[in-house]
Amino acid sequence: MWKLNEKSNLPIYLQIVDLIETKIMNGELLPEEKLPPERQLAEIFGVNRSTVVRALDELTARAVIIRKQGSGTTVNAEKWGLFAGQSTNWRRYLTQGGFTPAVPYIRQAGVMERANSDQVIDAATGELPLEMTPKLETPSLSWQSFIAEEQLEDEAGYRPLRETIQKQMKKAYGLQTRPEQVFITSGAQQALFLITQCLLKPGDAVAIESPSYFYSLSLFQSAGLRIFALPMDEDGVIISELRELYHKHRVKMVFVNPTFQNPTGIVMSLKRRKELVDICAHLKIPIVEDDPFSELAALDEKIPAPLKQLDTDNVLYIGSLSKIMGSTTRIGWLIGPTAVIERLALARQEMDFGLSIFPQVLANSVLNTTGYHSHLTQLYQVLERRRDDLVEAFETILPGELTYIIPKGGFHLWVKLPVKFRSIRDFDIFLAHDLLVMPGFLFGVKETVIRVTYTRLEKQESLKVAKIIKQILIERTCEEV
Structure with missing residues (x-):
């Protein structure tokens, strides 16, 4: 509602300024959203048009809004403007941070x-x-038993769970890997966070298939990465578009979700998968393969094997149990070259993003029960x-x-x-x-x-x-x- 504060002692034009800034802060006005015309605002507030013009001039000077003749007045999309004032400008800090607030x-x-x-x-x-979560028995372990299991954990996670995942990937897809190449994470998003923070630097260009749920994650912006949309058709990402993005922007990494893609549900064809790993290997661009539905996909022989099977060296593979066992499981894993796994594991330790032994032991137990399949x-x-x-x-x-x-x-x-x-x-x-x-x-x-x-x-x-x-x-x- 466009209503001024009747108890305010500020001049009317500053009341209008405060009202518009508050609407922006509260999310009632969004980036690039159009404001009502000057004449309409004057009628709403019951003031002269000159008063509205003065308020809009002030907001323009603060870079809160953008006024273009013939196009009207819109909210500045560039971090919603920088706000003036004598007190600490917390709004500036909030809006310029990498992790953007929810819309x-x-x-x-x-x-x-x-x-x-x-x-x-x-x-x-x-x-x-x-x-729909698994109705499986979990082991009855004492506190001492859990403490004893910690001896089997290092920076990369609980070793028995890493061995279980390595065996299951081999059984499902024939993927040849070693436990040392498996890194247990607190869900898939922690794996993505560590990749963007530790393997890329601010200003690097990355290609992300479009549409994708990756665009809803702030972690790419927090890392200062330049994001470029990689169009798709019914077979997956379009290779010619990737080649063009690479030559234009020197793309450093490609992020894809080739199986039951979120949100489209597309399954990238085997032919397209081979083309993708070939072009990325040729251009020396690592691929991050997010595969949260791998366990379900393995039940369907018509679904192509993961990209990781086609190129074990150039693909960082992310798996997760949240889509199989429920979101509270918070167990994911990253499979990659040993040197990369060691680097990311040490980085997590330095950041103190510890991973509790409890969900790892329970997840390993469930994965090895006869009722899991x-x-x-x-x-x-x-x-x-x-x-x-x-x-x-x-x-x-x-x-x-x-x-x-x-x-x-x-x-x-x-x-x-x-x-x-x-x-x-x-x-x-x-x-x-x-x-x-x-x-x-x-x-x-x-x-x-x-x-x-x-x-x-x-x-x-x-x-x-x-x-x-x-x-x-x-x-x-x-x-x-």
């Missing part, structure tokens, strides 16, 4: 998710619900059924209205809507209808697309999702008319 959409979705209202349908969370099979079947239920709901409620490719696995359906959204705030309409989805702008694209996650959707909920989207399309179409 209002994500904050509001988080509030709605935590509220756990019966009315809210969660088609956004990429985590397993409790009923049965859990994988059951999980695969449930996910497949929920995917089919969502697709059936779309085909029943919205026949021919949505564009998507049915994924071969994973958690997500990438859906293009037949309407146009003029700004990212337009996606708030989903929140208004108590439906949590992930908009395309979070994945680095400006199209009107959403990621619908089906892991938590029973059949009736999938029907509700389809009906809500149908209603949203009707409302948006009426607005366009």
Whole structure:
């Protein structure tokens, strides 16, 4: 609401300045968002237009807004401006830091998710619900037993778990590696953080497939990296585009998620995988392969083997148990050259990012139980059924209205809507209808697309999702008319 503080003793133009700055800080005004015209603001505040002009002049001088003749007034996208004042400018520190605050959409979705209202349908969370986590017995160990297991841990993690992962990768994909090349991490994001902080330097260019969930992570910005989008088609990343990016920007590393890609669900073809590892080996560009669904993918013989199998030297492979055993597991691993593993392990130790022995011992126990493979099979079947239920709901409620490719696995359906959204705030309409989805702008694209996650959707909920989207399309179409 555009309302001034009636109790303020500041001149009116400064009250307007404070109000706009506060709206920016609260996320009510976003980077590049347009402000109302001067005449309209004057009417809203009940003041002369000259007062509004003076306020906008002050905001322009502070680099908070950008005014262009014929284009109107927009919020400065470059860190939202630098703010003046005699006191410590904490806003400047907050906005110039590498880890950017969550956008209002994500904050509001988080509030709605935590509220756990019966009315809210969660088609956004990429985590397993409790009923789909493994129903396996864990070992009964004493405190002394855990302390004793610490003797089997070094900087790279709990050795029995590293050996288990090495054996499973060999069994599933024939990947020849040694335990010394396996680094246990506190989830996949810790592996990504260490790679960006320790193997790259500020200003380095990296190529990230587009769209990708990587764009929602602040760790690339915190490392000062220059990010370039690597377009994809139905077979995966487009090799000619990578070659062009390399020659233009001297790309130092490529980040991909080739199996059940997040958010599109695409599986990179074997031919494209071979082309990717060949061109990167030729250009001497390391590949970071994020493969959170490797265990599920191994159940399908039609899914190509990881890039790591095609090039064991030039690929850093990241795996995780969070998509198999639940997000609270927080166990991931990185497979790479021994020298790289040693460097990253020592760096983590210097940063004091310790990894508790407890989840490592438990994860190793679960991975070696006889029921683990049965859990994988059951999980695969449930996910497949929920995917089919969502697709059936779309085909029943919205026949021919949505564009998507049915994924071969994973958690997500990438859906293009037949309407146009003029700004990212337009996606708030989903929140208004108590439906949590992930908009395309979070994945680095400006199209009107959403990621619908089906892991938590029973059949009736999938029907509700389809009906809500149908209603949203009707409302948006009426607005366009």
